[in-house]
Amino acid sequence: MLLGYFSTFQGESQMLLLKELTEHSQKVLSTQVVKSYHKVMSTLKNLGVIKRKLQTSEGVKFQIDLEKACKLAEERNVENKAHSDTVQLEDLKAVYWSDELYGEHPCCICGYQKLTSWQAETFKGDKLGICDDCRLEWEKRRNNID
Numbered sequence: 001m002l003l004g005y006f007s008t009f010q011g012e013s014q015m016l017l018l019k020e021l022t023e024h025s026q027k028v029l030s031t032q033v034v035k036s037y038h039k040v041m042s043t044l045k046n047l048g049v050i051k052r053k054l055q056t057s058e059g060v061k062f063q064i065d066l067e068k069a070c071k072l073a074e075e076r077n078v079e080n081k082a083h084s085d086t087v088q089l090e091d092l093k094a095v096y097w098s099d100e101l102y103g104e105h106p107c108c109i110c111g112y113q114k115l116t117s118w119q120a121e122t123f124k125g126d127k128l129g130i131c132d133d134c135r136l137e138w139e140k141r142r143n144n145i146d
């Protein structure tokens with residue numbers, strides 16, 4: 001949410017008042033979620049986008065690393081897309097095993113992040129991670145159809 005806000009600015013960095021950021025967050029997410037500036041501050045720290053913190057007469061100001069924020073926003077977009085793409089078992093054309101892929105991948109069917117070396121290819125040509133359970137399910141179905 002904050003990342004989206006940062007991407008509306010241009011340049012390498014931007015000075016923003018903590019008060020402004022908190023108000024913006026409260027507007028977008030509601031005051032129940034963002035009870036105080038503490039939440040905003042810890043989010044910024046977790047993201048690691050604070051370049052500098054300044055105490056000004058208007059209040060605490062942060063210099064936000066916009067380049068980093070934009071990169072993070074992009075990465076999250078990619079992740080979100082992978083999750084929101086609802087792929088069904090019927091959409092899969094093939095499933096491959098690859099030792100190189102071994103690692104944690106979000107499964108395109110169940111959405112869980114699991115250790116897997118399997119990759120699924122859809123009829124559209126997208127290559128997506130698939131967990132072992134869903135892969136077995138896919139093979140079962142395929143064999144039934146055959």
Ligand SMILES: [Zn+2]
Nearest residue numbers: 107110131134
């Ligand atoms: Zn799965």
